[in-house]
Amino acid sequence: xxxxxxxxxxxxxxxxxxxxxxxxxxxxxxxxxxxxxxxxxxxxxxxxxxxxxxxxxxxxxxxxxxxxxxxxxxxxxxxxxxxxxxxxxxxxxxxxxxxxxxxxxxxxxxxxxxxxxxxxxxxxxxxxxxxxxxxxxxxxxxxxxxxxxxxxxxxxxxxxxxxxxxxxxxxxxxxxxxxxxxxxxxxxxxxxxxxxxxxxxxxxxxxxxxxxxxxxxxxxxxxxxxxxxxxxxxxxxxxxxxxxxxxxxxxxxxxxxxxxxxxxxxxxxxxxxxxxxxxxxxxxxxxxxxxxxxxxxxxxxxxxxxxxxxxxxxxxxxxxxxxxxxxxxxxxxxxxxxxxxxxxxxxxxxxxxxxxxxxxxxxxxxxxxxxxxxxxxxxxxxxxxxxxxxxxxxxxxxxxxxxxxxxxxxxxxxxxxxxxxxxxxxxxx
Amino acid sequence: xxxxxxxxxxxxxxxxxxxxxxxxxxxxxxxxxxxxxxxxxxxxxxxxxxxxxxxxxxxxxxxxxxxxxxxxxxxxxxxxxxxxxxxxxxxxxxxxxxxxxxxxxxxxxxxxxxxxxxxxxxxxxxxxxxxxxxxxxxxxxxxxxxxxxxxxxxxxxxxxxxxxxxxxxxxxxxxxxxxxxxxxxxxxxxxxxxxxxxxxxxxxxxxxxxxxxxxxxxxxxxxxxxxxxxxxxxxxxxxxxxxxxxxxxxxxxxxxxxxxxxxxxxxxxxxxxxxxxxxxxxxxxxxxxxxxxxxxxxxxxxxxxxxxxxxxxxxxxxxxxxxxxxxxxxxxxxxxxxxxxxxxxxxxxxxxxxxxxxxxxxxxxxxxxxxxxxxxxxxxxxxxxxxxxxxxxxxxxxxxxxxxxxxxxxxxxxxxxxxxxxxxxxxxx
Numbered sequence: 052x053x054x055x056x057x058x059x060x061x062x063x064x065x066x067x068x069x070x071x072x073x074x075x076x077x078x079x080x081x082x083x084x085x086x087x088x089x090x091x092x093x094x095x096x097x098x099x100x101x102x103x104x105x106x107x108x109x110x111x112x113x114x115x116x117x118x119x120x121x122x123x124x125x126x127x128x129x130x131x132x133x134x135x136x137x138x139x140x141x142x143x144x145x146x147x148x149x150x151x152x153x154x155x156x157x158x159x160x161x162x163x164x165x166x167x168x169x170x171x172x173x174x175x176x177x178x179x180x181x182x183x184x185x186x187x188x189x190x191x192x193x194x195x196x197x198x199x200x201x202x203x204x205x206x207x208x209x210x211x212x213x214x215x216x217x218x219x220x221x222x223x224x225x226x227x228x229x230x231x232x233x234x235x236x237x238x239x240x241x242x243x244x245x246x247x248x249x250x251x252x253x254x255x256x257x258x259x260x261x262x263x264x265x266x267x268x269x270x271x272x273x274x275x276x277x278x279x280x281x282x283x284x285x286x287x288x289x290x291x292x293x294x295x296x297x298x299x300x301x302x303x304x305x306x307x308x309x310x311x312x313x314x315x316x317x318x319x320x321x322x323x324x325x326x327x328x329x330x331x332x333x334x335x336x337x338x339x340x341x342x343x344x345x346x347x348x349x350x351x352x353x354x355x356x357x358x359x360x361x362x363x364x365x366x367x368x369x370x371x372x373x374x375x376x377x378x379x380x381x382x383x384x385x386x387x388x389x390x391x392x393x394x395x396x397x398x399x400x401x402x403x404x405x406x407x408x409x410x411x412x413x414x415x416x417x418x419x420x421x422x423x424x425x426x427x428x429x430x431x432x433x434x435x436x437x438x439x440x441x442x443x444x445x446x447x448x449x450x451x452x453x454x455x456x457x458x459x460x461x462x463x464x465x466x467x468x469x470x471x472x473x474x475x476x477x478x479x480x
Numbered sequence: 481x482x483x484x485x486x487x488x489x490x491x492x493x494x495x496x497x498x499x500x501x502x503x504x505x506x507x508x509x510x511x512x513x514x515x516x517x518x519x520x521x522x523x524x525x526x527x528x529x530x531x532x533x534x535x536x537x538x539x540x541x542x543x544x545x546x547x548x549x550x551x552x553x554x555x556x557x558x559x560x561x562x563x564x565x566x567x568x569x570x571x572x573x574x575x576x577x578x579x580x581x582x583x584x585x586x587x588x589x590x591x592x593x594x595x596x597x598x599x600x601x602x603x604x605x606x607x608x609x610x611x612x613x614x615x616x617x618x619x620x621x622x623x624x625x626x627x628x629x630x631x632x633x634x635x636x637x638x639x640x641x642x643x644x645x646x647x648x649x650x651x652x653x654x655x656x657x658x659x660x661x662x663x664x665x666x667x668x669x670x671x672x673x674x675x676x677x678x679x680x681x682x683x684x685x686x687x688x689x690x691x692x693x694x695x696x697x698x699x700x701x702x703x704x705x706x707x708x709x710x711x712x713x714x715x716x717x718x719x720x721x722x723x724x725x726x727x728x729x730x731x732x733x734x735x736x737x738x739x740x741x742x743x744x745x746x747x748x749x750x751x752x753x754x755x756x757x758x759x760x761x762x763x764x765x766x767x768x769x770x771x772x773x774x775x776x777x778x779x780x781x782x783x784x785x786x787x788x789x790x791x792x793x794x795x796x797x798x799x800x801x802x803x804x805x806x807x808x809x810x811x812x813x814x815x816x817x818x819x820x821x822x823x824x825x826x827x828x829x830x831x832x833x834x835x836x837x838x839x840x841x842x843x844x845x846x847x848x849x850x851x852x853x854x855x856x857x858x859x860x861x862x863x864x865x866x867x868x869x870x871x872x873x874x875x876x877x878x879x880x881x882x883x884x885x886x887x888x889x890x891x892x893x894x895x896x897x898x899x900x901x902x903x904x905x906x907x908x909x
Contacts, residue, residue, distance in 0.1 A: 129781025145595050146602035160778050161745050162835055164807035164828035166574050171808075173575035192777055195810055195831070198820055202811050230817050247781075307736055307793050308770055316590050327782035334786025341737055341786065341793060343772050348621055349589050351894065352558025352676075353756035357763025357770065359890030364736050364770060364793075378593035379600075381624055382631050388659050391627055393906055399593035402624070405905050406591055409898045417890070461788030465780065465842045472838045473831070477822055 053280055054273070054436050057290045059297055060411070060421040069300045073451050077292055080450045081284045091457045093244035094442060098252055098274035098435070106268070109254055112217060112237065113261035117153050120215075121177040123262045124170075124200060126159035127184035127255075128192040131219075133327050134251025134438070135259040137320035141434055142265050144376075145317065152264025159183075159196030167196060171203055179204075182262075184219040184255055186241050188227030191469070197227075219254055246457050248328050249442050252435065266431045273435025281443050290424075291440050294368075295448035297422050301366045302340050302452070306420065308365035309340045310358065314347050314407050315375055315429060321437075322346070328441055332449045332456040339452065348406050355410075359417045366420040370437075371407060372429035375400060482709055483702070483865050486719045488726055489840070489850040498729045502880050506721055509879045510713045520886045522673035523871060527681055527703035527864070535697070538683055541646060541666065542690035546582050549644075550606040552691045553599075553629060555588035556613035556684075557621045560648075562756050563680025563867070564688040566749035570863055571694050573805075574746065581693025588612075588625030596625060600632055608633075611691075613648040613684055615670050617656030620898070626656075648683055675886050677757050678871050681864065695860045702864025710872050719853075720869050724877035726851050730795045731769050731881070735849065737794035738769045739787065743776050743836050744804055744858060750866075751775070757870060761878045761885040768881065777835050784839075788846045795849040799866075800836060801858035804829060 059066075084092055116123055125135065136157055144150065158170050181204055183197045205212045218231035222240035231238045239254035250256070252274045261267045286292040298309060309329075311322055322344035333339035343365075345354050358367065381402075383395040394402065411421055426433045449456035488495075513521055545552055554564065565586055573579065587599050610633055612626045634641045647660035651669035660667050668683035679685070681703045690696045715721040727738060738758075740751055751773035762768035772794075774783050787796065810831075812824040823831065840850055855862045878885035 128778065132778075133782070145598045147598070160781075161743075161775070162777050162828055162832035163744050163746075163804070164832070165805045166745055167828055168806045168808040169574045169576070190781075191831070191835075192781075194818055194820060195823065195828070198811060198813060198818055199808065202813070226818060233817065307791065314590075315592050316595055317592075323782070330783045330786040330790070331781075334783070334790025336789065337792055339786060339790040341770075341772070341791065342783070343770070346590070348591050349557065349561075352589075352619075352621075352760075352891065353562070353752070354759045354763070354771075355894060356888045356890040357759040357768060359894060360765065361759070361763025361768040361890075362736065362770065363766055375592070376594045377597045379597040379628065382628060384627065384631070388662065389623055389627055389655060391623060393903065394624065397906060399591055399596055399624070402620070402902070403591035403593070405902055406620075406898065409901045410894070412901070413894045413897050459785045461785040461790075461846070462781065465784065465788060465839070468842050469835065469838045472841070473834055474822065476834050477826060 056425040073296045093242045094249040122154040128160040130247025131184035132160045133324040134256040137324040140320040155263045159193035180215045182217045188225035269431035270435035273432035274439040277436040277439035291444035294444045311344045368422040374428040485854045502725045522671045523678040551583045557589040559676025560613035561589045562753040563685040566753040569749040584692045588622035611646045617654035698860035699864035702861035703868040706865040706868035720873035723873045740773045797851040803857040
């Protein structure tokens, strides 16, 4: 049995008819992906091809950081930030965060002067390492944050600063690679054929995640399992391809928004990562589902009203893990003045499951199409599996939509315009 | 001059024509809102009518909590959670959070067993108070969290537990009111004519926010200022009504998604609060703009691609504060190996402003309609002003759309169904 199940509330003869043209395209896209000629599809085999030496190097440096620092400062934006943050938030305890690792702070993903000033101040009296992550090495947010943090590291550690800076960057070129080489920083390579938003399960995501105390061997094991299971060409047996078909069918029926819904608050950044993956891969040529997210039951008291009764432009994808880390029973009360004793044999997670069931029932009755993605347990293995699943599904889905999953022309155009504007604005003053 | 400016990139003769029918409806809706007959519009005058005694009581209890506790645990969901959380995140430092107050933790806004177990464990060895907030007193998430925390408070503080529990609930009825009365908890009243999502600027939001160290007098001052300025019936002089017109015009032109965009990471929960306010007020009768949010520049590396080049179903509303708490200059580098010295006279916030300008230019060229909301400074006064502005704009906007801004039939229907399902599921086992 697969480690991930996918079901829908719209599986009928009409689905078969609407899915036909997508099913027909799958074999050729599948072969194209597998052949990888000139396409940035290095991520497809990365979990399987990663060597013990590569993993050991990540673990060794991670252990060195944990021994010698109170905090790891990760500098990155987009694909160099969201994946690690997502895994960390999903798998760390909510309050005592650093039991098996140390604190990991993220910077260089925004341009707030308040944020970077207060971040640097928070490093006073604490020992730290930097991990600067940038494929190109020239992205504005992370480049200027690195300039600040690098100077601060030199002030704090003098000649030993270079030992505390790890650069994760393109395996062949770029300004960060040059700097790291000249300064003697240790480096992790991002393979040329793996784009930013597909890079989480390489050293990009693995080093920060390992430092935060998460078991990266299990994470990779899950991704490897997914890489093997989802190599299947037959869409009936490949959940990633099924998901790609379902969302394209719904889009072709006129739905404009896909709402990813979960019932565990720690999944909030998995949602953000998913939004980047699908939004950047599919949102081009005036096409693409708009990716949005809700965290239930919280958002039943917010967007729930809209989903139930509002403009019927959306469908929901429920992402659910059956088992989670811990649970808590509703206590019995002698007084029962809140009249909740009828729940006192139940646990919170059991009630959460009932809410999931009730929400799907209510939204189904409200006419909302629903895709369900179910996994067994919220742990490193299944998060690794899920991320690989989403990447493979995204690549297939974008090709089914008729767009290139691996470029980002709008971002490039905007970056170019931005650089021009910066030169004008800085020379004007 | 108003404390908030509103501009658009689509202000032409076509706008005049499209806005005509909305402008025509404004006077009668305005009078209807002002007359408040039987409508839950108590929030309209709440900031002006709040007495010194009421404010002093909040400040006195807040000071007592700060003196006697390390942490305030706020129990609430939806309108009893998002507003306070939003203000706190917007106005607190990013790292050293509790300089003028104490830590405020939120619970009862989700059903995660992991979350509540780890929250209770985090209270060990720390002194705490509870503030349970629920208009009805019977919302599932907050009710069962209150049962747990109340028993834990009794274990920890014995006969003195009641002194550490503050109940904020309906001024007339409900199970929480009964419990608070019987147990001798101190109470804050939520006026009958103020609904959950319009209640932030009452004791619902003010007590937690005051405990976290934020100046609630300034917050109320801003809201009061907005209440006075936005009493204007002439839409040309009332920015809330202008915003209501603009978004309805764009919706009538076929845009389905409104994307609220900001450039300061701390505004993330202001976005969440805005989503609840507009989503729950307008998402009914198969109508309403779908409210979504982005935090730039972070999300220029995520949804930015979609906004620029994707399916043209959205318009953007930029929420911008000119001045923020702190700033940081890009340092000069002798080596200049990152080639960024051309920026070394600039500060992060200056670059952030240039990015805002560049983003608006790029998205305008991409054909995205843009509304700009500008305020002077990210501080308590302007957050108070902004929240009142959004509430007034939302009420007007929903009426212009032809829906009731103050009900939530979908949430009620779902709550009823959920309670039935819970009874079935709990008696079945």
